[in-house]
Amino acid sequence: xxxxxxxxxxxxxxxxxxxxxxxxxxxxxxxxxxxxxxxxxxxxxxxxxxxxxxxxxxxxxxxxxxxxxxxxxxxxxxxxxxxxxxxxxxxxxxxxxxxxxxxxxxxxxxxxxxxxxxxxxxxxxxxxxxxxxxxxxxxxxxxxxxxxxxxxxxxxxxxxxxxxxxxxxxxxxxxxxxxxxxxxxxxxxxxxxxxxxxxxxxxxxxxxxxxxxxxxxxxxxxxxxxxxxxxxxxxxxxxxxxx
Numbered sequence: 458x459x460x461x462x463x464x465x466x467x468x469x470x471x472x473x474x475x476x477x478x479x480x481x482x483x484x485x486x487x488x489x490x491x492x493x494x495x496x497x498x499x500x501x502x503x504x505x506x507x508x509x510x511x512x513x514x515x516x517x518x519x520x521x522x523x524x525x526x527x528x529x530x531x532x533x534x535x536x537x538x539x540x541x542x543x544x545x546x547x548x549x550x551x552x553x554x555x556x557x558x559x560x561x562x563x564x565x566x567x568x569x570x571x572x573x574x575x576x577x578x579x580x581x582x583x584x585x586x587x588x589x590x591x592x593x594x595x596x597x598x599x600x601x602x603x604x605x606x607x608x609x610x611x612x613x614x615x616x617x618x619x620x621x622x623x624x625x626x627x628x629x630x631x632x633x634x635x636x637x638x639x640x641x642x643x644x645x646x647x648x649x650x651x652x653x654x655x656x657x658x659x660x661x662x663x664x665x666x667x668x669x670x671x672x673x674x675x676x677x678x679x680x681x682x683x684x685x686x687x688x689x690x691x692x693x694x695x696x697x698x699x700x
Contacts, residue, residue, distance in 0.1 A: 639664040
């Protein structure tokens with residue numbers, strides 16, 4: 458009996474020490490992790506605030522946020538939406554979530570840029586993206602995306618979503634393509650083409666994203682990005698941005 462008691466006390470002491478050590482380590486790394494996540498987000502926002510055609514910033518450099526305080530100034534709170542557990546929008550028809558906060562930037566020509574963070578389920582886990590939608594003179598265009606989470610996607614397949622030449626397949630998309638609902642070429646029933654002009658027109662006007670030639674066997678990951686983008690567009694529509 459004493460041996461059992463002794464063993465129990467030893468195990469309890471080990472558990473307490475381990476728990477204390479873990480909590481101490483967490484406190485030590487919590488702030489650096491948060492800072493790293495903030496810098497990743499700021500870099501992604503800077504990326505999607507570049508013009509898709511010229512790669513130049515679409516707004517004055519000094520207006521682009523560089524820290525949490527300057528970023529908070531662009532937080533947009535649409536009427537009728539309340540964030541719960543960090544999620545501001547979900548849909549019964551599209552798998553995924555749009556996260557709070559959403560950001561709105563004013564352009565020099567009276568246009569606006571909405572920057573959103575969203576995710577959908579990929580092959581191995583969530584795929585998270587940051588995207589920008591430019592709204593100007595009653596028109597909207599998907600201007601750019603940046604993938605910020607894809608760690609559980611298969612190397613050489615779904616993980617290729619991080620490559621610039623793959624991400625660039627998803628934008629720009631005009632209003633007609635967004636309204637039609639983005640879809641990969643395989644799901645749209647069209648054959649991949651080497652005609653760049655045709656591929657770009659399909660994307661811009663019809664919302665058909667050609668990925669089968671650059672992400673062979675990784676349709677699930679590509680569709681995760683598609684779902685997140687479709688969800689973002691639906692959210693902006695529901696929020697009254699797109700009249």
